[in-house]
Each structure stands twice: as C-alpha cells, then as structure tokens.
Amino acid sequence: MAVDAFVRLENVAKRWNGQLGVEHIDLTIPRGAFVALLGPSGCGKSTTLRLIAGLENPDEGNIRIDGRDVTTLPASARNLSMVFQSYALFPHLSVAENVVFGLKVRRVGRTERNEKLRRALEITGLLGYEARKPAELSGGQRQRVALARAIVAGQPLCLMDEPLSNLDAKLRTSVRKDIKKLQRDLGMTVVYVTHDQTEAMSMADRVVLMEGGHIQQEGPPEDLYYRPANTFVAEFVGSPPMALIDTAALPEHAGAARLGLRAEDVRIAEPGRGRLSCTVAECEFLGSETFVGLVHPAAVGLTVSVPGLRQFATGTTLEIDFDDGALHRFDAAGQRLAGSG
Ligand code: ADP
Ligand code: MG
Numbered sequence: 485m486a487v488d489a490f491v492r493l494e495n496v497a498k499r500w501n502g503q504l505g506v507e508h509i510d511l512t513i514p515r516g517a518f519v520a521l522l523g524p525s526g527c528g529k530s531t532t533l534r535l536i537a538g539l540e541n542p543d544e545g546n547i548r549i550d551g552r553d554v555t556t557l558p559a560s561a562r563n564l565s566m567v568f569q570s571y572a573l574f575p576h577l578s579v580a581e582n583v584v585f586g587l588k589v590r591r592v593g594r595t596e597r598n599e600k601l602r603r604a605l606e607i608t609g610l611l612g613y614e615a616r617k618p619a620e621l622s623g624g625q626r627q628r629v630a631l632a633r634a635i636v637a638g639q640p641l642c643l644m645d646e647p648l649s650n651l652d653a654k655l656r657t658s659v660r661k662d663i664k665k666l667q668r669d670l671g672m673t674v675v676y677v678t679h680d681q682t683e684a685m686s687m688a689d690r691v692v693l694m695e696g697g698h699i700q701q702e703g704p705p706e707d708l709y710y711r712p713a714n715t716f717v718a719e720f721v722g723s724p725p726m727a728l729i730d731t732a733a734l735p736e737h738a739g740a741a742r743l744g745l746r747a748e749d750v751r752i753a754e755p756g757r758g759r760l761s762c763t764v765a766e767c768e769f770l771g772s773e774t775f776v777g778l779v780h781p782a783a784v785g786l787t788v789s790v791p792g793l794r795q796f797a798t799g800t801t802l803e804i805d806f807d808d809g810a811l812h813r814f815d816a817a818g819q820r821l822a823g824s825g
Pocket of ligand 2: 529530531645
C-alpha cells in the first residue's frame with residue numbers, strides 16, 4: 485500500500501443493546517495526517533473516536549495504531565492524547581499544574597517541563613493564567629487548558645472531539661490555525677471530530693463524512709466538494725449546499741434521476757435565454773459576493789453566486805443558465821453516476 489497507515493480500522497462495528505452505533509467502519513489514517521470526522525449529530529463521530537482512543541471496545545473488527553493491534557488495549561497503552569468537549573480538568577490544580585500533570589507523572593525534568601508549559605500556554609493564549617484554578621476561567625479558557633495539556637503530552641496521535649465548540653467565533657478561527665500549524669510543526673497525526681463542515685474542509689487533509697453510523701465518503705476535501713459520492717455528501721458539504729434538480733426539469737439528462745449544481749456554476753441569463761425560470765426567495769450579501777436564493781418547482785437549494793453586492797426583490801423572476809459539464813448526475817438511490825462533471 486502506498487500510504488503509510490498510522491491508524492487502521494477494519495470492519496469495525498459498535499452497537500448498544502443491538503442499537504446502531506457505527507457499522508462497517510473501514511478507515512486508513514496516514515501518518516502525519518490531519519483527518520476530520522464530519523457529520524450531523526448522532527452519526528457516530530464520537531463513537532469512532534472513542535473506539536480509536538480505547539474508551540470503547542468494538543463488537544466487531546480490528547484497530548491498529550502504528551502497526552500494532554490495539555483492539556483490546558486500554559487507552560493508556562495506545563500512546564495518544566485526547567481533547568474532548570468536556571474539559572476534564574483537575575479542579576484543585578492550577579492551570580500550570582493541570583497542563584504539566586502528565587509530564588510530572590512521566591518524571592520529565594523541571595526545565596523541560598517549564599519550557600513545554602510556556603510554549604503550550606503561548607500557543608493557546610493562556611500566558612498570565614498559570615496560577616488560576618479552572619473555576620476562575622471561562623468555558624473557552626478551560627478548553628484551551630485542555631488543548632495545552634494535549635500539546636505538552638507530545639504523543640504522536642492526538643484525538644480531538646469538537647474542541648472548539650465552546651469558543652467564540654473569532655477565537656475559534658485563530659485557534660483553528662494554531663492547531664493546524666502545531667500539527668504540521670510537530671508532525672502529529674490528528675483525528676478531529678466536528679459537525680462543522682467549514683471547520684473540517686479548512687483544517688483537514690482528509691475528511692471522513694459519516695451519516696447513520698456509516699462512512700458516506702472519505703478523501704481530500706476537494707474530492708468531497710467536486711465529486712460527492714452521493715446526494716447526502718452533495719448537500720452536506722459546501723456553503724451554500726449543492727442544489728438538487730429533478731431531471732423532469734431537464735429532460736435531456738433523463739439518464740440520471742437528479743442533477744446537482746453548485747452556486748458558482750450558475751449564471752443569470754437574459755430573459756428568454758435561460759434553461760430554468762426561477763423566482764428570487766432571498767439575497768444574502770457576504771461582502772465579496774451575494775448568494776441569491778432561488779425557487780423552482782423541480783429543485784431544492786438553487787442558489788446563484790454573483791460578485792459583490794446585488795439585490796433583487798423577493799418574487800422577481802430570474803432565468804438561469806449553466807453548462808452541462810457543471811452538472812453532477814445522481815441515480816434514483818442518490819448515488820453518483822459515472823461521467824458526472
Ligand atoms: P456523534 O458524535 O456523531 O454526534 P455518537 O457517536 O455520539 O454521535 O453517537 C452515535 C449513535 O450511538 C447515536 O445514536 C447515539 O445515541 C448512540 N450512542 C452513543 N453512545 C452511546 C452509549 N453510551 N449508549 C447508548 N447509545 C449510545
Ligand atoms: Mg459527538
């Protein structure tokens with residue numbers, strides 16, 4: 485195999501009293517990669533991460549880390565660090581003590597400990613908070629302490645479950661970049677759970693999109709965006725999501741059941757020259773572009789992206805045009821058909 489597989493899940497399943505958790509999980513995570521587990525709430529992201537961590541045991545399948553079968557090993561024997569939604573800090577210890585706790589346990593010397601502490605606090609914006617107790621911090625600050633603790637652990641594999649969900653939008657964007665830079669600098673392998681497709685697409689080398697306990701598609705972000713494997717992926721990835729058009733409206737494409745179309749591939753046509761006649765539902769101005777939301781009886785999610793500021797009154801008739809090559813073709817079961825754009 486070409487990729488250097490650092491983590492491998494083979495046909496892994498986890499059920500609770502026969503109820504579905506995750507099923508048929510086959511996944512290879514390359515060494516040094518930043519992999520995002522993405523999907524809606526309840527799709528099995530955390531379960532998959534906890535199986536890798538050793539916090540859950542699979543009902544079926546095998547898990548290997550760095551060539552070693554770890555399927556039945558406890559979390560402590562897997563050489564990994566974790567950052568979870570809940571901070572799991574020691575309430576009676578200070579920020580500094582919480583961050584270096586693991587290093588102390590491993591008897592790392594004071595000088596090295598302080599160096600690592602300083603760097604981790606700097607990265608997470610916590611310099612000056614060394615002496616505070618968790619109770620004296622905001623939720624966002626506590627989450628950064630948990631991040632700092634994972635950073636100083638220096639393990640080759642770091643598992644993160646929605647670590648930024650308690651941070652405000654601005655801080656989230658900057659910590660995102662910090663995590664990404666850190667992962668690259670340290671050559672860490674990161675598995676990162678998020679329900680936020682923007683976060684997954686912007687941070688990850690590979691995205692694993694899950695739904696209903698199954699992997700729907702796995703690959704580089706651009707694969708999921710430009711070649712969605714099915715209509716679920718098409719509608720989950722991208723902002724705005726891909727529009728889906730019933731082929732009844734475009735009978736020349738009768739070989740497919742539905743056609744996918746992205747906002748940037750849609751043009752506004754001269755009256756009488758367009759392929760579909762729509763009405764304007766709303767205009768969303770984003771600065772560099774405006775998303776014009778359109779209504780058509782045979783389509784969901786039709787949007788045209790126009791540069792700069794454009795305003796159309798709700799109910800205005802707009803004809804749209806697009807190239808056949810821009811259409812994504814899906815069958816009646818929602819699976820991508822060969823020869824799609
Ligand atoms: P996600 O992290 O994507 O939101 P989870 O992995 O937490 O989803 O959950 C996947 C499914 O497994 C859900 O249906 C959830 O209710 C179920 N599940 C998760 N943990 C448990 C548990 N400890 N006991 C019973 N069911 C669980
Ligand atoms: Mg979860």
